[in-house]
Amino acid sequence: MPKQERRCVACRQVGNQNDLIRIAKIDGEFVLDKLHKLGGRGAYICNNSNCLNLVIKKHLLNKAFKTNVNSSIYEELISYEQNN
Numbered sequence: 001m002p003k004q005e006r007r008c009v010a011c012r013q014v015g016n017q018n019d020l021i022r023i024a025k026i027d028g029e030f031v032l033d034k035l036h037k038l039g040g041r042g043a044y045i046c047n048n049s050n051c052l053n054l055v056i057k058k059h060l061l062n063k064a065f066k067t068n069v070n071s072s073i074y075e076e077l078i079s080y081e082q083n084n
């Protein structure tokens, strides 16, 4: 498998897999891939409230996936952020 670059979509830093949250696109659906086990296209966000809030506020996943990401994934990120 080619090594995947894990770059945060908010701060553009390449991070350690354990410090990043993965969002996966599978069959057109966006899911929070907490365990980094899902396939598909992925986008990464640092596991800190700065980057999470930036992604939520600016809808940066839309840019990362070059499509309109359904708002439910942002709601999931909001509750994820609030529970951590």
Ligand SMILES: [Zn+2]
Binding pocket: 008, 009, 010, 011, 012, 013, 045, 046, 051
């Ligand atoms: Zn970041």
